[in-house]
Amino acid sequence: MGWLRQNLFSSWGNGITTVVLLLAIAWLLSWFVDWAVLTAVWTAPSGQDCRGHGACWALIHEKYRYIFFGSFPYEQHWRPLFAVLAMLAMLILSADRRMWNKRLLWIWSIGSATTFLLMFGQINISSSLIFFLALVIGAGGAVLRATVGSPIEINAWRALAGIGVAGLALRLVGLFPAFTLSIAPFSYVETSLWGGLPVTMILATYGLLFAFPLGILLALGRRSNLPLIKSLCVGFIELIRGVPLISLLIMASVMLPLFLPSGMTIDKFLRALVAVILFASAYIAEVIRGGLQSLPKGQFEAADAMGLTYFQKTTLVILPQALRVVIPPLINTFIGFFKDTSLVLIIGIFDFLNTANQALVDPKWAGFPGEIYLFAAFVYFCFCFSMSRYSKYLETELNKGTRR
Amino acid sequence: MFKKFIGAGTVAAALLGAAGTAHAGKDLDAVKARGQLICGVSTGVAGFSQADSQGKWTGLDVDVCRAVAAAIFGDAEKVKYVPLTAQQRFTAIQSGEVDLLSRNTTWTLQRDTALGLDFTSISYYDGQGFMVPKKLGVKSAKELNGATVCVQPGTTTELNLADYFRANKMTFKPVVIEKVEEVRSAFFAGRCDVYTTDASGLYSTRAANVPAPATADDFVVLPEIISKEPLGPAVRHGDQQFADIVRWSFFAMLETEENDITSKNVDEMLKSENPSIKRILGVTPGIGKALGVDEKWVYNIVKQVGNYGESFERNVGMGSTLKIARGLNALWSKGGLQYAPPIR
Numbered sequence: 001m002g003w004l005r006q007n008l009f010s011s012w013g014n015g016i017t018t019v020v021l022l023l024a025i026a027w028l029l030s031w032f033v034d035w036a037v038l039t040a041v042w043t044a045p046s047g048q049d050c051r052g053h054g055a056c057w058a059l060i061h062e063k064y065r066y067i068f069f070g071s072f073p074y075e076q077h078w079r080p081l082f083a084v085l086a087m088l089a090m091l092i093l094s095a096d097r098r099m100w101n102k103r104l105l106w107i108w109s110i111g112s113a114t115t116f117l118l119m120f121g122q123i124n125i126s127s128s129l130i131f132f133l134a135l136v137i138g139a140g141g142a143v144l145r146a147t148v149g150s151p152i153e154i155n156a157w158r159a160l161a162g163i164g165v166a167g168l169a170l171r172l173v174g175l176f177p178a179f180t181l182s183i184a185p186f187s188y189v190e191t192s193l194w195g196g197l198p199v200t201m202i203l204a205t206y207g208l209l210f211a212f213p214l215g216i217l218l219a220l221g222r223r224s225n226l227p228l229i230k231s232l233c234v235g236f237i238e239l240i241r242g243v244p245l246i247s248l249l250i251m252a253s254v255m256l257p258l259f260l261p262s263g264m265t266i267d268k269f270l271r272a273l274v275a276v277i278l279f280a281s282a283y284i285a286e287v288i289r290g291g292l293q294s295l296p297k298g299q300f301e302a303a304d305a306m307g308l309t310y311f312q313k314t315t316l317v318i319l320p321q322a323l324r325v326v327i328p329p330l331i332n333t334f335i336g337f338f339k340d341t342s343l344v345l346i347i348g349i350f351d352f353l354n355t356a357n358q359a360l361v362d363p364k365w366a367g368f369p370g371e372i373y374l375f376a377a378f379v380y381f382c383f384c385f386s387m388s389r390y391s392k393y394l395e396t397e398l399n400k401g402t403r404r
Numbered sequence: 405m406f407k408k409f410i411g412a413g414t415v416a417a418a419l420l421g422a423a424g425t426a427h428a429g430k431d432l433d434a435v436k437a438r439g440q441l442i443c444g445v446s447t448g449v450a451g452f453s454q455a456d457s458q459g460k461w462t463g464l465d466v467d468v469c470r471a472v473a474a475a476i477f478g479d480a481e482k483v484k485y486v487p488l489t490a491q492q493r494f495t496a497i498q499s500g501e502v503d504l505l506s507r508n509t510t511w512t513l514q515r516d517t518a519l520g521l522d523f524t525s526i527s528y529y530d531g532q533g534f535m536v537p538k539k540l541g542v543k544s545a546k547e548l549n550g551a552t553v554c555v556q557p558g559t560t561t562e563l564n565l566a567d568y569f570r571a572n573k574m575t576f577k578p579v580v581i582e583k584v585e586e587v588r589s590a591f592f593a594g595r596c597d598v599y600t601t602d603a604s605g606l607y608s609t610r611a612a613n614v615p616a617p618a619t620a621d622d623f624v625v626l627p628e629i630i631s632k633e634p635l636g637p638a639v640r641h642g643d644q645q646f647a648d649i650v651r652w653s654f655f656a657m658l659e660t661e662e663n664d665i666t667s668k669n670v671d672e673m674l675k676s677e678n679p680s681i682k683r684i685l686g687v688t689p690g691i692g693k694a695l696g697v698d699e700k701w702v703y704n705i706v707k708q709v710g711n712y713g714e715s716f717e718r719n720v721g722m723g724s725t726l727k728i729a730r731g732l733n734a735l736w737s738k739g740g741l742q743y744a745p746p747i748r
Contacts, residue, residue: 046725047612048725051619052617062457063457065457065458065459066455066456066457066458066459069459070455070459071455071459071460071461071485072459073459074458074459074460190484192484192485192486193459195459250491253492254491254492254495255495257495257496257499257500257501258495258498258499260499265499265500265501268486268501345447346489346491347489347492348447348486348487348488348489348492350487354447355455357448358447358448358454358455359457360448361448361449361450361454361455362450362454362456362457363450363451363608363611363612363724363725363726364725366450366608366611366612366613366725367612367613367614369585
């Protein structure tokens with residue numbers, strides 16, 4: 001009561017304002033409830049039967065499978081459904097701080113493999129690719145673990161890289177027969193048939209997954225002392241930030257095919273994904289640079305004084321602190337990009353918003369844009385709101401050590 | 405994931421099927437080797453190309469794609485649809501991303517020449533028309549002197565409108581609104597007497613956007629059409645044989661309608677004694693060989709897609725919610741413009 005008097009009815013003017021606003025809210029709310037619930041039509045054979053009533057939720061009932069999964073073969077909609085669930089599980093698991101170790105690698109490997117196996121239906125891995133992967137992983141392991149790994153471990157990494165090199169060489173001269181490892185439990189569904197929520201989630205998740213390390217490298221490069229690296233990174237960031245995402249997408253979808261030999265095409269979905277990665281990386285780089293600059297110089301100097309290498313200094317001292325500072329703006333960027341992916345509609349990729357648009361075209365059901373967009377907005381809101389809540393949780397969680 | 409894309413690349417490799425520019429037959433060879441026709445359609449135009457609730461593409465433009473696939477493969481389902489925006493469509497056909505563009509595209513001289521396209525036929529005669537509320541009692545556009553007209557700016561629509569009224573010594577007050585939804589609601593709210601745009605657009609607006617409690621019957625589309633918007637499928641220059649197949653696949657749909665061959669009676673028609681029908685359906689061989697496809701190609705088109713009349717009624721005509729009258733798109737023998745050269 002006291003709170004009410006103090007805040008809402010402290011004077012005649014405030015009291016009147018409160019009453020008027022409350023009435024307005026009540027009126028709007030009653031109108032909305034009447035439209036969305038009381039007079040709404042929940043099932044109907046066609047849009048004609050919805051006319052003259054409240055909200056036409058029958059439209060959503062009729063179209064929700066198309067809105068969620070697009071042109072993916074209708075009988076196999078369980079595949080994108082489980083792909084979405086796999087991605088959600090992957091994201092939720094990796095949101096837990098207890099998973100932030102080697103388990104993360106497993107979660108993402110298994111989650112991604114499941115997702116793409118379900119979406120493509122078949123994954124064919126050529127022998128060259130396997131050898132190439134062996135080489136990359138082996139070399140990467142040997143370098144990264146050089147100072148910390150036991151001699152046996154280092155030798156194992158080297159052996160892996162060696163197998164990769166030998167295999168690739170044998171493949172090149174033709175001694176090793178070409179073969180493809182084919183995992184094909186389902187029928188193949190190409191990316192042009194993908195649509196709806198899986199497309200939005202794949203573009204956002206993997207776009208940001210690849211953009212994040214690229215962004216860190218760009219941010220570090222921008223602060224590098226080597227003029228060449230520095231100018232390259234600055235040039236890239238400024239160029240990408242200087243143009244809208246739409247123009248990048250148009251470049252990828254309209255201009256790129258003209259430069260390729262006639263008849264040769266690169267998967268449109270892949271082109272869009274690369275455009276999203278490049279674009280997001282420039283923005284993430286700038287956010288992370290903010291974090292790097294916020295660190296006191298003493299941290300850098302102390303790390304140098306300890307005799308740490310550049311690599312150790314960056315991964316052990318600088319980045320953990322810098323990234324913690326930039327979590328709110330980083331999540332802000334993520335939320336922005338989750339929604340920005342809907343721009344791919346201008347190059348004819350059917351992401352979630354575009355399949356919702358498409359549902360409006362059907363002349364049998366046309367004329368109810370409000371219902372469709374409310375539904376789409378609700379789904380987007382669920383994703384974006386959980387991301388922002390997570391950001392808040394992460395902030396308090398990671399700042400426990402610094403709070404007094 | 406990039407690697408997975410490469411990994412999944414066996415099919416991507418099939419997409420890299422090369423296509424030359426000057427070598428006749430190359431596009432057709434690529435289509436045959438791929439086992440699938442890649443057809444560029446719109447990102448959603450009611451009645452012409454749209455995805456239904458199950459994600460299947462339907463529409464008049466889509467049926468042209470299906471007819472071509474039926475002619476080449478004997479299976480109308482062997483089509484991959486690539487939704488293209490208005491900006492993308494010409495690059496997509498030029499660069500070989502799609503084999504065939506069937507995306508309510510107007511046939512103009514510039515597009516037929518400078519853009520390197522070949523329009524093979526006119527699948528829909530569109531043109532600018534007028535819609536008025538029925539209660540005005542207007543029967544002809546000639547009676548519209550002094551009317552307020554809702555129109556979108558910057559299009560040829562606006563110019564055509566001014567030209568038409570000046571030519572007929574009439575005056576009008578334009579209400580110019582940029583966005584299509586807002587033009588429509590202005591018209592339905594009574595801010596103007598007349599709404600003008602392409603006739604197909606008028607019909608779909610009338611079918612789908614009339615706000616309750618009014619119904620579609622409260623509005624009429626006037627008979628006058630004041631501009632030419634011939635819409636048709638296009639291929640790129642360089643493969644005349646493929647262009648021929650696209651052209652004649654559509655003509656086969658017209659020719660069968662003219663001979664009263666429908667998807668329902670085509671099997672009985674196979675027994676017909678009429679020499680012309682025997683020739684068309686490949687009972688008397690020769691036509692298919694000349695075109696370089698199976699002798700049963702017309703049979704396959706009619707059986708799986710239907711003749712032009714069936715496709716029209718199903719997608720945009722009386723069998724659909726658009727309820728577009730045949731008008732200019734009736735056969736020449738019934739007072740329209742659709743005329744196919746003889747199949748013999």
